[in-house]
Amino acid sequence: MSSNNTTLFCVEKTRLSQKHSYENNLRTITLIFLQVKLVGVKLRVEARVAKLFFETPIRNIVSHIKNLLQEPVNQGVAAVLMVGGFSESLMLQEAIRNNFPSLGVIVPNEAGLVVLKGAVIFGHDTSTISERVSKYTYGVSVYDYFDPNQHPVAKKITIEGELLCKDIFSVHVHAGQTLVVGQAQTKESYLPVDSEQKNVALNIYATLNLQPKYTDDAGCQKIGTVTVPVSGRGIDREVTVKMIFGGSEIDIECMEVATGKITHGIVDFLT
The missing domain is CATH 2.60.34.10 (Substrate Binding Domain Of DNAk; Chain A, domain 1)
Incomplete structure (x- = not known):
């Protein structure tokens, strides 16, 4: 009887947890729904909802940089050079500065074109890169x-x-x-x-x-x-x-x- 009661309690506890999780997700969806509206022929999205789209990739980028900085070959790195289209995001730039306050953060003009320009320059003169990490x-x-x-x-x-x-x-x-x-x-x-x-x-x-x-x-x-x-x-x-x-x-x-x-x-x- 004790064993059955314990099993029943665990099952009920799991169901209760799932119910709470479902309710929390439903509240989140409802909150987002209320902040996304169709105005005429345009979709209006509140800023705080739009920011949710970028939380996961920004978190992954920050985590990846932290892992890279732990490698011995990267000891002594003094700055982060941000290139590529996403580097122009102020949210990403803020996250990098907040998570790595001891490092300089460099964002060149037209960061989205830097990779393309670099590829063209390298194609004309391969000596522009003197060292690389295998x-x-x-x-x-x-x-x-x-x-x-x-x-x-x-x-x-x-x-x-x-x-x-x-x-x-x-x-x-x-x-x-x-x-x-x-x-x-x-x-x-x-x-x-x-x-x-x-x-x-x-x-x-x-x-x-x-x-x-x-x-x-x-x-x-x-x-x-x-x-x-x-x-x-x-x-x-x-x-x-x-x-x-x-x-x-x-x-x-x-x-x-x-x-x-x-x-x-x-x-x-x-x-």
Whole structure:
């Protein structure tokens, strides 16, 4: 009996809560209805009702900025530059100033056109951007010696008598890393796995994951392939790889160490 009474009480309490929620929503709808009127052929909306349309996006923007400012790469930020059409909203500007009183807030004239103008300027001169923060982690798919304590059996493969692990994500650039445009990033060295192969195929991958382990992990995407010719025989024919980030492309610079021969591969994000 006690158990049934408790269950009944919980059900009734839930119903009462739902009733109160319904009544509150009904009052809100009624209040809004009374403040929205048809005057002639025009719809008249009271200012306080119109402001309700912007509360959620403004709240989301403020929350997103707070999250960005928590990232180590953004420590020391002194100002917020507001661009885009919504940046011209006085409500948004007020919310940014109130939530970030220690930061300067810069709103250029014709903020809605700034992004368009910037794109046109960049199209004419890509050197206008000297540094950028990488959105993705970039790397190369490689083989490594198989370690049963670290690698899954499904990735074990035997090549020329050696037990290897395939699909290893060899990271060149981490997401969030600052990149100097036009300059090579970390140089990595690779060796062929077959003593008779004439080319080394380097598959380039990108992911939002900061520490990817395998190139077939969720979120990893193949974005290009560079084929590097190698001379001679053996598995000691070293190839070095560097990634050079430009305005809208990545130049994959590969060099066969023995001959000094350089092969370039381009990953173009505009095509």
